[in-house]
Amino acid sequence: MREIKPEQLDDLARGAGILGTGGGGDPYVGKLLAQQAIRAHGPVTVVDIDEVPADAMVVAISGMGAPTVSLEKIPAGTEEVTALRALERALGRRATHLVPIEVGGLNSMVPFIAAAQTGLPVVDGDAMGRAFPEAQMVLPGLIGVTVAPMAVADDKGNTLVLDTVSNLWAERLARSACVEMGCSVSCADTVMRGDQLRDGLVPATLTLAEELGRAVREARAVHADPVAAAAGMLGGVRLLTGKVVDVERRTSGGFARGEARLAGTAGDTGRTLELSFQNEHLLARRDGTVIATTPDLICVLDTDTGDPVTTEGLRYGLRVTVLGVPCDPRWLTPGGLDLAGPRYFGYDTDHVPLPPH
Amino acid sequence: MREIKPEQLDDLARGAGILGTGGGGDPYVGKLLAQQAIRAHGPVTVVDIDEVPADAMVVAISGMGAPTVSLEKIPAGTEEVTALRALERALGRRATHLVPIEVGGLNSMVPFIAAAQTGLPVVDGDAMGRAFPEAQMVLPGLIGVTVAPMAVADDKGNTLVLDTVSNLWAERLARSACVEMGCSVSCADTVMRGDQLRDGLVPATLTLAEELGRAVREARAVHADPVAAAAGMLGGVRLLTGKVVDVERRTSGGFARGEARLAGTAGDTGRTLELSFQNEHLLARRDGTVIATTPDLICVLDTDTGDPVTTEGLRYGLRVTVLGVPCDPRWLTPGGLDLAGPRYFGYDTDHVPLPPH
Known part of the structure; x- marks a missing residue:
């Protein structure tokens, strides 16, 4: 308490x-x-x-x-x-x-x-x-x-x-x-x-969230890499670092839906990442191949500050890093995938395990 | 009781x-x-x-x-x-x-x-x-x-x-x-x-409805005019006797909306009547002029049987008589007209008193 x-x-x-x-x-x-x-x-x-x-x-x-x-x-x-x-x-x-x-x-x-x-x-x-x-x-x-x-x-x-x-x-x-x-x-x-x-x-997800937020803030304060701090705490894998080059969004059926396209920078130059979202990021395609899907977490962070970028905050030119983070294992049971797997959302793919670190 | x-x-x-x-x-x-x-x-x-x-x-x-x-x-x-x-x-x-x-x-x-x-x-x-x-x-x-x-x-x-x-x-x-x-x-x-x-x-509208239904049935049984029996009981005025020549309907926003056009027959030959409805009949134009509006009752009856014709039952060729019947006087107060007058439904007209008998 x-x-x-x-x-x-x-x-x-x-x-x-x-x-x-x-x-x-x-x-x-x-x-x-x-x-x-x-x-x-x-x-x-x-x-x-x-x-x-x-x-x-x-x-x-x-x-x-x-x-x-x-x-x-x-x-x-x-x-x-x-x-x-x-x-x-x-x-x-x-x-x-x-x-x-x-x-x-x-x-x-x-x-x-x-x-x-x-x-x-x-x-x-x-x-x-x-x-x-x-x-x-x-x-x-x-x-x-x-x-x-x-x-x-x-x-x-x-x-x-x-x-x-x-x-x-x-x-x-x-x-x-x-x-x-x-x-x-x-x-x-x-x-x-x-x-x-x-x-x-x-x-304990409130505790995790507070510790995660603190880790990002502290890394930023000492000019360390806040995104790396977040990835380390969550066991997340970096999917792409780049900038937003296109966002298409619509508010339909009470949801914020859309797609965003990222072009890789630095070590990812030449690569692309496409994000699909319905309020949350649900699917990521890298160079045209699905590499992360709901129910795993697809987290978009501001590359410089480590701050989260919401789907409605995505805009052209934003420099972001996308992390894939494993979901709670109960989401990968048949019942969990029925509720929140990629096929429920209409994507023609099964759940794809996150790429290795 | x-x-x-x-x-x-x-x-x-x-x-x-x-x-x-x-x-x-x-x-x-x-x-x-x-x-x-x-x-x-x-x-x-x-x-x-x-x-x-x-x-x-x-x-x-x-x-x-x-x-x-x-x-x-x-x-x-x-x-x-x-x-x-x-x-x-x-x-x-x-x-x-x-x-x-x-x-x-x-x-x-x-x-x-x-x-x-x-x-x-x-x-x-x-x-x-x-x-x-x-x-x-x-x-x-x-x-x-x-x-x-x-x-x-x-x-x-x-x-x-x-x-x-x-x-x-x-x-x-x-x-x-x-x-x-x-x-x-x-x-x-x-x-x-x-x-x-x-x-x-x-x-006492349930009693009125039962008596009205009986009057129509009994008039029909003796080959009298069931529509006249209904009009007499309700103090209704005949707006047109004719046949349905056009119906346009759509189900939108949870309502059955549309318009119907009637061509006069017998004594009304050459006249037209246009009905506008949203679940109920709300407006009648005779020869292009508004002659009856909500909240007065616009009742469409089968000319031969006196049976009511619902808005969803309107169809080409149906022989009908349209009656205008005065509404409860409380509907003609400012508050009543605000709730259910023709302008609430988007018609660009005030309430029009029914034509005389």
Whole structure:
């Protein structure tokens, strides 16, 4: 058990942005909202999975929508607790702990907003060990935990509570409401008991994110290589260092989708890397060959600073390094690949192991 | 207080189909579902507004969607009670009475399905005195009754409960869910106390629908003019007798929209009538001039049988008579016209009084 103070969120947001593989929302907006909430209400307690009682009621708090929208349509900062309270009313029980659904930039911060406002502790872990674009892409789904009942709240004060026959239907109905509500909403869902967390969560990812963010910051401070520091901590393999030469993006179906093309520089001169994304980076082709796929993490970092580059932050001329990082092994089981493998997203390829270091 | 038996629903559905101005769903499908429910569970009690206790909890039960879809995607018959129970859970109270939201064909029948299955009585009245395409177009809205909390259920077992900042938002969010759920769902909403019914409902419209349906049937039996019988009972004015020569329809945004063109026959030879509809008939132009608009009722009847012709049933060659029928006077107040006047639907005209008899 430890307390998180506003200034720690700088490192945590940076690290979560890297683990978020380009998605999970812009860490900057989320960080400011969480820091403001902590300054207003006091520090947030983070607890390890082992510290959560077996009968605890753990609720995942997240933002849903297109990150491109959340950049301009700043959340009100009240949606998280509105969604949480609506879910609690539907269940007739109060949450005892909150947890991030994913360690994306905005979505690693969102539980801290609700935690500061309610005084509830945040569990050190998340339901993906990365970020994914759709609500049913969570490890708890592999052990029978349902996304619904799921509460969705917007900035205007509208809420809805879903009860669905499958996690895919929870995604479909929440997504269509999200689009109607303005493409940026908050969700409370995926209710777990404390004794389900070990199987349902990737443990200690908030700690990992904070340490990762610190390692990048410290490397930068001593003019060492921040990207190498990140790769070393994550066991990541460098896929390409280069610059962005083309980005094609569209906001469709409530997602930020698109492709980006990178031209190699320095040791990679002459090589190309193509990234495909749907909120998150999902596929990387090097010189025309698939070399990394979801559910492995494809992380795009600013080559100079080591800062994460979100899919909506990709732009012509940006100097980046792309890392491939192994996902939680549960994602490589048949059930995990069904949920979040490349074929689910419509890519005509199986999962491809990352190239060797 | 009286009991409704399955065979009475024939007249009721026919009359409600006429009052439904082409919308509210196909009366045939609704009638079969309600008759089956009554045969399985016993007769349904219908009570007058005056018989409802002041503290009663009255819930409107309806179908939402595009009538064109409900024709082919037959409801499961369980959605109504699923929606009702979800609403009751959200409110922590049980309904004492059900009521139709509108007297459209399917939607006058839908409360009887739920009433037969639950044993609850149905209030003789409805919230429109006709049918309208959108959820916020209800007279209770003029006295401050909100559409939400609103429960929506589909045939697959998915439910959602909305709590919204306005009736328009209830419509928007329920509609987007409806589209995602397959364009045909059931709703429980617009909760009223018994002492709100006099101002919130158009009274005795179920009785009117049944008498109207009987009058048409009896006129037909003696080879009298069934359309004249309907017009006489409703104070309606004949706008044109003719045949359908063109229909253009599209299902968009969860609605059945389109236009139909009629060429006059007999005494109307040489005249034309153009109908514009969005689930319901909303505007009639005779020889290029607007002669009837929402919120007045524009009723299309089969000239020979007096049976109602739904907007989705319009087809080339059909011989029909179009009646204009005055709406409930509350619809002609500024608030009523804001909700359901021609300008709300995008027509560049004010409400036009019906032509004299």
